[in-house]
Amino acid sequence: MTDLPPVVDRAAFEAEVARLRTREKAHTREGDALAAQRRRLPMVEVPADTLLTGPDGPTTLLDAFEGRRQLILYYFMWHAGHPAAAQCEGCTWCSSQVRELSYLHSRDITYAIVAQGPYPESARYHEFMGWTMPWYAAAGEPLETLLTGRHVGMMHLISYVRDADRVFETWWTTRRGVEQVDNSYRLMDLTVFGRQEPHEDSPAGWPRTWPVDGHLLKTDGRPIPQWPRLAAGHSDDLGS
Template structure:
């Protein structure tokens, strides 16, 4: 376990909060660190992070085990939370300001899944993973692994003639130029404009 400063600052819907506050009174926290491409449109946001985060809907099962889940975005709260809203995600969402990146990311990169433990007012990082280690967030892969054609990715050892149409460098999470999960939102008429909102 590595101790982390519990006062590390994040930005949430009500402004600045400390890391220990993100636990929401629970003893454990799982945080997914979502990559963000500042100033880029929704279609150009990280397809892998969108894939992972899109699977995180019902949190009550985690809460019943004294675990909070939150997404920590690399981007500014104002911009990245508009993406969360466009996607229809309801999980707690925070931005990691520049001064907090060194404490929380610690020479790694966004796209990591991290577990924390709170002991009173002290916070410890207990686990982290990235890449394929993030797959527990996305049950779609587990379900695809049970089908006859599997994930249909090029790396799979499939018989001649079986469908293999996806690489493993992000393209498997995109369809027609944008993260796949965005298409149902576009078809439902949601606005994917991440620019500043006008004041009413």
């Protein structure tokens, strides 16, 4: 039987929420301050003609802006030749969070994904998952150029801005930094049991059944979001 928090009356409950709210507001203000500092970072130029592969064949980093001033690219780890069930559960989790793009577009921002591998396989995965964001692929020298100084084969989230036909990188992150795109974990953090992961600071007796060991975002051997697609009759054949 899972333990639960102590039961109190409404007045005591609201008093504890009010104490927590002070810290929550400070956290929000610190997030605003970080965003302000992020807007003041310098930038570095990257080759605007760096080649990507898209649905219509070869294209460029500049083309990926789709005419907008800003671009956010998520770099999806790709295991070439592997079936859908063996593709990156972390990148699948991140990509499944980003659905509605119109708010980004209203601020002159394009959001897209670059798979780190061959286009045909990953494009089939994009279709299988029912994602609608723009999807590209890059490998070899173009990918190394885009990820200069960073580990190719790891998830990255990178922001760009363009000035006419020149492109500049303005910010990047990796590992847990990519939680910026997530809403599921943020919602879990609002619940009494949280993410249910063993590293969390939770009271004794709270469930901690999701070990961070490569299965954190999988159930029954697959990335979690694949199951509803299979149930809906989507084919996971990647042609590999």
